Amino acid sequence: MSKKLLVGPATVFTNTPGNSVVPNAGVLCANDRIERVAPFSELAASNNDATRLSTDGKVIVPGLINAHHHLYSTFSRGMPIAATTPLRNFPEILEGIWWRLDRALDLEAVEAGAYPPVMDCLRWGTTTIIDHHASPNAIRGSLQALARVCDEAGIRANLCYEVTDRNGDQGAVDGVQENAQFVRDCQSHRAHGALLGLHASFTVSEQTLALAARQVDPATPIHIHVAEDGADVTRTREQFGKGIIERLEAHGLLRKNSILVHGIHLTDAELDRIAAAQAWLVHNPESNANNAVGHLDVQRAMARGVRVALGTDGMASNMLRAAKSAYLMIRHARKDPTVGFALPRKLLFENNVLLAREIFAEPRLGSIQAGAPADLCVIDYDPPTVLDASTFDGHWVFGMTESPVWATITSGKVRMHRGEFLDLDREKISQRVLAAADGVWERLRQMP
Numbered sequence: 001m002s003k004k005l006l007v008g009p010a011t012v013f014t015n016t017p018g019n020s021v022v023p024n025a026g027v028l029c030a031n032d033r034i035e036r037v038a039p040f041s042e043l044a045a046s047n048n049d050a051t052r053l054s055t056d057g058k059v060i061v062p063g064l065i066n067a068h069h070h071l072y073s074t075f076s077r078g079m080p081i082a083a084t085t086p087l088r089n090f091p092e093i094l095e096g097i098w099w100r101l102d103r104a105l106d107l108e109a110v111e112a113g114a115y116p117p118v119m120d121c122l123r124w125g126t127t128t129i130i131d132h133h134a135s136p137n138a139i140r141g142s143l144q145a146l147a148r149v150c151d152e153a154g155i156r157a158n159l160c161y162e163v164t165d166r167n168g169d170q171g172a173v174d175g176v177q178e179n180a181q182f183v184r185d186c187q188s189h190r191a192h193g194a195l196l197g198l199h200a201s202f203t204v205s206e207q208t209l210a211l212a213a214r215q216v217d218p219a220t221p222i223h224i225h226v227a228e229d230g231a232d233v234t235r236t237r238e239q240f241g242k243g244i245i246e247r248l249e250a251h252g253l254l255r256k257n258s259i260l261v262h263g264i265h266l267t268d269a270e271l272d273r274i275a276a277a278q279a280w281l282v283h284n285p286e287s288n289a290n291n292a293v294g295h296l297d298v299q300r301a302m303a304r305g306v307r308v309a310l311g312t313d314g315m316a317s318n319m320l321r322a323a324k325s326a327y328l329m330i331r332h333a334r335k336d337p338t339v340g341f342a343l344p345r346k347l348l349f350e351n352n353v354l355l356a357r358e359i360f361a362e363p364r365l366g367s368i369q370a371g372a373p374a375d376l377c378v379i380d381y382d383p384p385t386v387l388d389a390s391t392f393d394g395h396w397v398f399g400m401t402e403s404p405v406w407a408t409i410t411s412g413k414v415r416m417h418r419g420e421f422l423d424l425d426r427e428k429i430s431q432r433v434l435a436a437a438d439g440v441w442e443r444l445r446q447m448p
């Protein structure tokens, strides 16, 4: 017998053609799929046996998708950094913070450290993530460790290991192997997805790019940081005599649906090649501001036909705020109050959805309709004016992205409800995370 969950009554943004906004609706889930979206009273009368989640006066949107995350970032908060460590520019931030933190992670820290951001995803209505992982002293099995946490929390995840040469030849080979193994694992168990992860052009040698292209299934798109800072562009040219996109093309790695993260310092010609390859750029406005690396001109990229999605780059797990930031920053950067109003909806409900549908092979993911995965975000929002399809953007930008998420449902199961996690023991997890943090920070203190 199927397990049924009836959610409603609520205003439901279905994200189906026409962007319909349905008042007084219910969403009936059966097992991990949506069975019907219909007037709540009708569903309630005919489904007495279904478990109920009463959402009176709230708004239901499809579960949100984060197109670029780093679950391994957890232990950076307040981490010990020597006062003499320079952090004046992006390369120094990488060397002083991230390339120390990732070397301090063991397998337990990878797994324990994934809980806080995964729980934050649920706290803010995100049900699908695309993650980019690094733990050079615990490579083998790291993606399965992340997958276990995502499974336990009920998050749909696409995972990869960021291959790099900065930890020697063996580190590069092990990174390629971890990707290749996880790609194979996902082919036999479809719960999650896999990409070929690469750190960034300036830290990956020609030999390693060739190895990755050879050893990982050629149908697998790549996930790589691209032109986040000018240093990636100049160091790539100095070391390899080519541009970043040219290098990827030369190795057959500019594959369809590849995820090129940031893309701030790309030329028009490079954007055109990305568009022609049907790859994606992922915009991370908050992280870019934090690192002071510049701002992706989303309008320019989209005008050249590039598909742009939205992520958080591991700095946070709140896609509502990321979308709001994208809106504010495009107006600020272009000094133009006529741009960006529809951008938060377009990024979250069109582009991130299309990207996730393609890489997870789930054609109805990110919509609320019969047959779609039952992933829902219930927002505690009382519209002060009429909320319908014609006014949705105004409510989304100024109201819903500012409102608390009241419940998050994935695969037809309530995972977070009013701040409580139904499948996770917060206290036990917190103890485990703090114990892992002690170990990571001790290793950081001892690191030369």
Ligand SMILES: [Zn+2]
Binding pocket: 068, 069, 070, 132, 225, 261, 313, 314
């Ligand atoms: Zn990143």
